[in-house]
Amino acid sequence: MVHISLLGIPNDDNSSFTRGPAEAPALIRRELHSDAYSSWSETGVDIGAQGLLVDHGDIRFDGAADAWELIEQHVAQALDAGHPLISLGGDHAITHPIMRAVRRRHRRLTILHIDAHPDIYHAYQGNPRSHTSPFARIMEEQLADRLIQVGLRTINDHHREQFQRFGVEVIEAGRYADSxxxxxxxxxYLSVDIDALDPAYAPGVSHREPGGLSVRQVIDLIQRIDQPIVAADIVEYNPRRDVSELTATVxxxxLKEIAGMMVKTATPAA
Structure with missing residues (x-):
């Protein structure tokens, strides 16, 4: 039986506009385990099956240790079990230290990043750890061989310079096709920023950007991945901005569909 590890990373220290994503992991878990919904993924996997989901709890940030070191350490410990890992943010800054741990286990790796924003600023407001900058750090450190970004709709000239510098493959929301x-x-490695979705589907984000993808489009894209999904994150859900817990449900x-695809595509670690 394939097992899926789950780790909460409640950190939004590097959010640039407002706080709140640190409160997300507990609320996502509550919706995941609610009796209101089926525990089965669309790919035929019962996420509620005994032992399938191994929850490592939440990282505790007390300010005594560097947050990046804590994240890398806890992700590495979760990965030691040999299972695919889903991390629950938190803001998007956490993807950088996660990738440090993931890369050590995979000599070849592609990041599929689904987002409204490129998050590839060299630095933002003087902060190189900003939630708008993780993919600049990731590509500088060669933590992935390939970066594909889907759903973008806030591209500026600096982003374009960074795309060229790092060889990023970009599929803007306006050019997205269901096929x-x-x-x-x-x-x-799958990184899903909830604001990739149109705010009509997921209003609970700090930076609402109209013109986004539907839940159906994101699920279909994930279900078309035909390589092992070895790790993933779901980030930037902000409960303080949510409406009727709609975004927590999304x-x-x-999470359920990513876990189902992890089971479906699972192979020994590369």
């Missing part, structure tokens, strides 16, 4: 099938030949649905 999109990505050709990937390595294990996959985040839990995406």
């Amino acid at each position: 999109l099938k990505l050709k990937i030949d390595t294990p996959v 985040a839990a649905k995406l």
Whole structure:
């Protein structure tokens, strides 16, 4: 039986506009385990099956240790079990230290990043750890061989310079097609920023950007991945901005579908 590790990373220290994503992991878990919903993924996997989901709890940030070191350490410990890992943020800054731990286990790796924003600023407001900058740090440190960004709709000239510098493959929301099938030949790290979705589907985010993808489009894209999904994150859900817990429900649905695809595509670590 394939097991899926789950780790909460309640950190939003590097959010640039407002706080709140640190409160997300507990609420996503609550929706995931609610009797209001089926525990089965659309790919036929019962996420509620005994032992399938191994929850490592939440990292505790007390300010005594560097947050990046804590994240890398806890992610590495979760990965030591040999299971695919889903991390619950938190803001998008956490993807950088997560990737430090993931990369050590995969010599070949593609990041599929689904987001309204490129999050590839060299630094933002003087902060190189900003939630708008993780993919600049990731590519500088060569923590992935390939970065594919889908759903973007806030691109500026600096972003374009960074795309060229790092060889980023970009599929903007305005050019997204339901038939999109990505050709990937390595294990996959999947990073899902909830604001990739149109605010009509997920209003509980700090930076609402109209014109986004639907829940159906994101699920279909994930279900078309035909390589092992070795790790993933779901980030930037902000409960303080949510409406009727709609976004928590969407985040839990995406978690369930990602876990189902992890089971479906599972192979020994590369």
